Amino acid sequence: MSISKFIQYLKIEKKYSSHTLKSYEDDLYGFENFLEIENGKFRLEEASKTDIRNFLSQLSESSLSERSINRKLSSIKSYYKFLLKIGEIDQSPTAGIKSLKQYPKVQVPFSEGEMQSLFELEGVFSDDFVGNRDKLVMELFYQTGMRRSELINLRVGDVDFEQKQIKVKGKRNKERLIPLSDGLLNSIEKYMGGRSHHFSDVGENLFLTERGKPFYDKLVYDLVNSYLSIISTKQKKSPHMLRHSFATHLLNRGADLNAVKTLLGHSNLAATQVYTHGSIDQLKKVFNQAHPRERKTN
Secondary structure (H helix, E strand, C coil): CHHHHHHHHHHHCCCCCHHHHHHHHHHHHHHHHHHHHHHCCCCHHHCCHHHHHHHHHHHHHCCCCHHHHHHHHHHHHHHHHHHHHCCCCCCCCCCCCCCCCCCCCCCCCCCHHHHHHHHHCCCCCCCCHHHHHHHHHHHHHHHHCCCHHHHHCCEHHHEECCCCEEEEECHHHCEEEEECCHHHHHHHHHHHHHHHHHCCCCCCECCECCCCCECCHHHHHHHHHHHHHHHCCCCCCCHHHHHHHHHHHHHHCCCCHHHHHHHHCCCCHHHHHHHHHHHHHHHHHHHHHHCHHHHHHC
8 A cells, every 4th residue: 555655656746757657666566576475574664674685685686787776776765765754664674775886888879970871861761751750750869869758748839930949848847948950840840741631630749650649668769779770780779879969969069068958958967977978088089189298299
């Protein structure tokens, strides 16, 4: 019962997305299932610090990544913090349990050349409803840096042709405005014309499947992966990597970090700085070519 109360709290008070709520729910029921199998305990309120450590050990032995394990631990910690808040427990069994040390993997964004070839190679996108839709999806991801969930939730009314901007609803329903280029506006207008011609009752969702249904996560991921496979052999080919490429290319060309932070919808600079490794490489090249001491020793 407390898990469902906790999920309702996250939904109403924290305004978490359905995807995030599902993750919390899966994590907590996974821990509850572990307690029942291992110790015969049927309530999370009965768990001890030893139970939690044993659970984390089992997860480690299952070859789950440190990041995934830490996410589950975070869910459990948040749950017990909630129980403390509503007075169901006096002390959290997670007190003193630290997250596993993570070693971040450097994700290499797509190059400007790769992205240019995607949009300029002949035959990549067909000249029909699906082709125009898919091209617009790729352009929006690369030219705005929006998240997958943000693109899926776009409405027709979010596009402001007069002000040349698009309204995006990000995490925790925070809205932001992203400027649009003339070329991108033309692509949106072309797609919307085909969309109205293709369907008699189109609704408010901007992006639709071939059957006129709203977009969904897997469709968008598969769509992006398919097109990026045409121009790159990189292992990671996802909507997030287009977001990564958007940020890196802006920073490489001298964009202000705070401006990129605003465009991405980040709440703090630390999240944006993840994307700066590419721009650091670019700065090193400029330094090596331009610094007087460096030039003198070559």
